[in-house]
Amino acid sequence: xxxxxxxxxxxxxxxxxxxxxxxxxxxxxxxxxxxxxxxxxxxxxxxxxxxxxxxxxxxxxxxxxxxxxxxxxxxxxxxxxxxxxxxxxxxxxxxxxxxxxxxxxxxxxxxxxxxxxxxxxxxxxxxxxxxxxxxxxxxxxxxxxxxxxxxxxxxxxxxxxxxxxxxxxxxxxxxxxxxxxxxxxxxxxxxxxxxxxx
Amino acid sequence: xxxxxxxxxxxxxxxxxxxxxxxxxxxxxxxxxxxxxxxxxxxxxxxxxxxxxxxxxxxxxxxxxxxxxxxxxxxxxxxxxxxxxxxxxxxxxxxxxxxxxxxxxxxxxxxxxxxxxxxxxxxxxxxxxxxxxxxxxxxxxxxxxxxxxxxxxxxxxxxxxxxxxxxxxxxxxxxxxxxxxxxxxxxxxxxxxxxxxx
Numbered sequence: 143x144x145x146x147x148x149x150x151x152x153x154x155x156x157x158x159x160x161x162x163x164x165x166x167x168x169x170x171x172x173x174x175x176x177x178x179x180x181x182x183x184x185x186x187x188x189x190x191x192x193x194x195x196x197x198x199x200x201x202x203x204x205x206x207x208x209x210x211x212x213x214x215x216x217x218x219x220x221x222x223x224x225x226x227x228x229x230x231x232x233x234x235x236x237x238x239x240x241x242x243x244x245x246x247x248x249x250x251x252x253x254x255x256x257x258x259x260x261x262x263x264x265x266x267x268x269x270x271x272x273x274x275x276x277x278x279x280x281x282x283x284x285x286x287x288x289x290x291x292x293x294x295x296x297x298x299x300x301x302x303x304x305x306x307x308x309x310x311x312x313x314x315x316x317x318x319x320x321x322x323x324x325x326x327x328x329x330x331x332x333x334x335x336x337x338x339x340x
Numbered sequence: 341x342x343x344x345x346x347x348x349x350x351x352x353x354x355x356x357x358x359x360x361x362x363x364x365x366x367x368x369x370x371x372x373x374x375x376x377x378x379x380x381x382x383x384x385x386x387x388x389x390x391x392x393x394x395x396x397x398x399x400x401x402x403x404x405x406x407x408x409x410x411x412x413x414x415x416x417x418x419x420x421x422x423x424x425x426x427x428x429x430x431x432x433x434x435x436x437x438x439x440x441x442x443x444x445x446x447x448x449x450x451x452x453x454x455x456x457x458x459x460x461x462x463x464x465x466x467x468x469x470x471x472x473x474x475x476x477x478x479x480x481x482x483x484x485x486x487x488x489x490x491x492x493x494x495x496x497x498x499x500x501x502x503x504x505x506x507x508x509x510x511x512x513x514x515x516x517x518x519x520x521x522x523x524x525x526x527x528x529x530x531x532x533x534x535x536x537x538x
Contacts, residue, residue: 256455
């Protein structure tokens with residue numbers, strides 16, 4: 143079957159799913175605003191419950207006044223390498239929806255739908271010759287403050303976007319981990335009729 | 341710019357993002373088990389926090405004993421058309437992770453990461469000549485029972501997968517809605533430096 147990036151697909155799939163991965167070695171070069179917005183264009187077309195489109199993105203491009211501020215919301219371990227990203231993005235989801243009677247109700251799938259949008263962003267980024275690396279390691283309270291995020295929004299993740307650089311540019315411990323990760327076999331993830339996992 | 345399915349991209353993106361949509365008119369024909377598992381193969385390679393891979397999928401193919409059981413967990417409005425799917429899928433996420441010291445801790449991004457995996461499934465489905473339609477309208481407690489899902493898992497969504505059929509096969513109210521939906525403009529979703537949405 144398809145083998146790319148030392149990854150082996152057990153069933154035939156489009157190569158983009160194996161090609162996409164999350165490096166840490168970035169060149170730090172500038173990304174044009176138009177080039178960046180084109181990546182969000184793909185994210186925009188993701189599906190969502192009742193087409194609510196709960197995803198929101200706050201970005202900072204390398205070389206702008208905003209970059210250091212967004213970088214400061216990441217965990218220190220992530221700042222070490224994400225400082226060389228061409229752009230940083232904080233992904234937010236809208237946690238509530240307004241009903242037809244004007245009531246504010248929790249939106250059950252806000253994080254799930256926003257994850258779909260994130261993957262569209264990740265794929266288009268890869269297709270455009272860039273790489274995207276999402277991080278759960280972000281100080282979410284600080285990000286809410288620094289970005290001016292009102293209530294009823296949730297910080298889902300941060301993302302570093304950039305051109306891939308040689309792994310030798312990374313600190314030693316990260317250099318060793320700079321390769322596409324593997325996955326669990328389908329048999330641990332997919333079940334017929336009933337859930338029989340652990 | 342790219343225009344597909346009456347959808348217009350404001351920035352250049354790969355056509356698959358516009359081509360993918362969620363129809364309700366399905367033919368009800370059988371899907372081979374191998375063909376179905378190949379769709380989950382793409383879902384498997386999605387990114388997740390610490391590579392935890394929190395996504396799980398329970399499926400039932402049309403014509404098997406499991407199909408009616410999965411169908412019964414959907415809202416009645418969805419059962420009307422999803423009964424003609426070639427396969428139904430319940431998407432679960434693992435809500436907790438085990439720490440290095442053996443402690444059970446909530447996994448912040450379980451729904452978000454599972455949403456990414458769902459979008460990989462949706463795209464591969466589209467690329468393989470099928471269509472996928474996710475539904476938030478599922479009785480989640482019933483699905484947990486019927487599928488034998490243990491605690492520390494969450495029902496995220498249900499999905500109908502099938503070959504697209506003529507809209508005339510749908511009940512009148514659904515027939516009128518049988519077209520790709522539009523999206524908010526990028527300016528309502530993407531912000532530089534600070535969140536200035538509503």
